[in-house]
Amino acid sequence: MRNIVNKRLERIVRRPDYLRATRTKNNAVTPGLILQSASLGINAIGPGPRVGFTVSKKVGNAVARNRARRRLRSIASDVFGTESKEPLDFVLIGRANTLKRSYDDLLGDLRFALKQIRARQLVDKLRKKNE
Numbered sequence: 284m285r286n287i288v289n290k291r292l293e294r295i296v297r298r299p300d301y302l303r304a305t306r307t308k309n310n311a312v313t314p315g316l317i318l319q320s321a322s323l324g325i326n327a328i329g330p331g332p333r334v335g336f337t338v339s340k341k342v343g344n345a346v347a348r349n350r351a352r353r354r355l356r357s358i359a360s361d362v363f364g365t366e367s368k369e370p371l372d373f374v375l376i377g378r379a380n381t382l383k384r385s386y387d388d389l390l391g392d393l394r395f396a397l398k399q400i401r402a403r404q405l406v407d408k409l410r411k412k413n414e
Contacts, residue, residue, distance in 0.1 A: 291360075292331075292332070292333070292334050292359060292360055292363055292364065293331065293332070293333045293334070294333060294334060294335065295333045295334065295335030295372055295374065296335075300321075300333075300335065300372055301335055301337065301374055303321045303372070304319040304320060304321040304335070304372050304373070304374040305319060305374070306321075307319070307320070307321040307322075309321065309400060309403060309404070310400075311396035311397075311399035311400050312396075313392035313396050314380050314384065314388075314392060315378060315380050315381050315384040315388060315389045315392040315393075316355065316375055316376060316377060316378060316381055316392055316393065316396065317375070317376040317378065317396075318373060318374070318375055318376075318393065318396035318397065318400060319373070319374040319376070320371045320372065320373050320374075320400050320404075321371065321372045322370070322371060322372070323370040323371060323372055331368060331370065332363055332368075332369060332370065332371050332372070332373055333371075333372045333373070334359050334363060334372075334373050334374075334375065335372070335373070335374045335375070336352050336355045336356060336359070336374070336375050336377070337374065337375075337376050337377070338351045338352050338355070338376070338377035338381070339376075339377075341379065342377055342378065342379050342381065342382070343379070343382070347382060348377070351377040351381040351382050352377060354377075354381055354382070354386070354389060355375045355377055355381065355389075357386075358386070358390050358393050359373075359375060359393070361390060362390065362393050362394060362397065369401075375393070
């Protein structure tokens with residue numbers, strides 16, 4: 284169900300920030316999307332999360348890619364606007380199923396991916412602490 288939030292998310296707009304999120308290998312794959320994360324870049328303005336979106340030509344023509352990107356933006360504003368306060372860069376990658384899945388399924392996919400990334404970060408912190 285759509286949750287109207289007035290808070291505007293800060294966007295990732297520079298290519299090096301996208302590449303940094305890819306290099307960290309901290310990602311979660313779900314049927315509707317792929318979520319990548321990295322620590323907040325030096326170009327960040329606010330303390331909260333930044334979000335970037337990408338959809339490749341594998342998804343379809345320009346109309347389909349833009350529709351997938353709009354759906355990703357919508358679920359990101361619902362989830363990150365209310366549930367996420369950590370200072371991370373997130374990149375949402377659209378898949379072919381992004382267009383076919385229902386809105387509620389996409390919300391569930393993003394929440395599940397976020398839980399996976401948080402759990403992975405917790406494990407990494409514990410490993411570093413024990414070393």
